[in-house]
Amino acid sequence: MNNIADDLLEGVKSISRFIGTTERRTFYLAEKGELPGVFKQGNRWVGLKSKIREGYERRAAGTEAA
Numbered sequence: 001m002n003n004i005a006d007d008l009l010e011g012v013k014s015i016s017r018f019i020g021t022t023e024r025r026t027f028y029l030a031e032k033g034e035l036p037g038v039f040k041q042g043n044r045w046v047g048l049k050s051k052i053r054e055g056y057e058r059r060a061a062g063t064e065a066a
Contacts, residue, residue, distance in 0.1 A: 009046060014047075019052065
């Protein structure tokens with residue numbers, strides 16, 4: 001990815017599509033701080049695809065607690 005726009009997900013809907021779960025579940029995980037690379041920017045949730053993917057890969061490898 002050459003620029004941040006290619007890596008950026010804006011809003012719970014976009015994030016939920018990327019991780020393959022419901023918007024409600026995505027919002028819950030984001031609120032609990034359990035989605036790496038997902039944070040609030042103003043009043044909107046945003047995420048970085050690369051960081052979300054890295055977080056899931058670390059968990060799958062057993063190097064990060066669930």
